[in-house]
Amino acid sequence: MLDTPLSGVGMTPLRKAAGGMVMxxxxxxxxxxxxxxxxxxxxxxxxxxxxxAKNIGKSTFNCHLINTLLNHTASVEYLECDLGQTEFTPSCCLSLSTVREPLLGPPFTHQWAPEHMIFYGQSSCxxxxxxxLESLKSLWRLYKGETPIVINTMGWVKGFGFQLLVDIICLCSVSHVxxxxxxxxxxxxxxTPEFLRSSHGWQTHPPAQSALGEDNSGTHPAQWSYTLFGIHSEFEGAGRPGEMRHQRSN
Incomplete structure (x- = not known):
């Protein structure tokens, strides 16, 4: 461990040279x-x-994606659906933010006032x-669709958490997962879109019925037609709490 005050805030020396971000x-x-x-x-x-799931790298991917998109567009919208690990606001809040600057550090370095925010009051729903879900619907209605949007979800992907994920995919008519x-x-x-067509959410049930309460089976086919990207981490420690370390090389 470092014999300095920095060790008290969790900073540890790298045992070997870091090669930057490995993808x-x-x-x-x-x-x-x-x-x-x-x-x-x-x-x-x-x-x-x-x-x-939790500790899988969603926040890292979100930031990398947003930073890359900002090379091609003036701004990116961000819908925060994770109450416990928020990116731009204090925890226990759901928010819709417009990102115009690169994200170069952990969340505490970019606590910005979002365009719209709902204080849920708990770190778990x-x-x-x-x-x-009603809170998310209120935020989603405020999205104008003029810029790309990244939707961050919870690491709760089993049981009711999975049902909420189905609802959010349906509610937001996603184009990419x-x-x-x-x-x-x-x-x-x-x-996959095929799997989602037969999946039950908390409020959404087959056939494709929107979480907004509208039957979209014939009016919004794109809601169930999206592109799925599966990213599998092959690195040691991925998915295990306390195992990953932030590394930066100059």
């Missing part, structure tokens, strides 16, 4: 495809939802799923 092949392919999709604008701006995984243990089924 898997699936990571690079997903990032490149999403950037290309934002440049095509064939069917409006991309709606990109990022999901996966487990005790009131309906209030959680990025599903992160690690190891051999399956934490969440592969979220």
């Amino acid at each position: 898997s092949q699936t990571y690079r392919e997903a990032l490149s495809s999403l950037v290309n999709a934002c440049g095509e604008e064939l069917d409006g701006c991309p709606v990109i939802l990022v999901c996966g 487990e005790t009131d799923l309906d209030r959680y 990025v599903q992160l995984s690690s190891g051999d243990k399956v934490m969440c089924p592969q979220l």
Whole structure:
């Protein structure tokens, strides 16, 4: 350990030289495809939802994606659906933010005032799923669809958490889903459009019925037609709390 005051705030020396950010092949392919999709604008701006279990790298991917997109567009919208690990606001809040500057550090370095925010009051929505979804609906209605949007989701992907994920995918009519995984243990089924058509959410049930309460089976087919990117982490420590370390090389 470092024999300095920095060790008291969790900073540890790197045992060997860091080579910068290391990305898997699936990571690079997903990032490149999403950037290309934002440049095509064939069917409006991309709606990109990022999901996966806890400690899988959602925040890192979100920041990397946003920073890359900012090389091609003036701003990126960000819908925060994770009450416990928020990016731009204090925890226990849901928010819709416009990002215009690169994200170069952990969340405490960019605590910005969002365009719209709802104080939920708890770091988990487990005790009131309906209030959680109604809050997200209120924020989603404020999205104008003029810029790409990245949707950050919770690491709760089992049971009711999975049902909420189905609802959010349906509610936001996503165009792209990025599903992160690690190891051999399956934490969440592969979220293909075909699988989602038969999946039950907390408020959404087959056939494709919007969480807004509208039957979209014949009016919004794109809601169930999206591109899925599966990113599998092959690096040691991925998916295990306390195992990952932030490394930066100059």
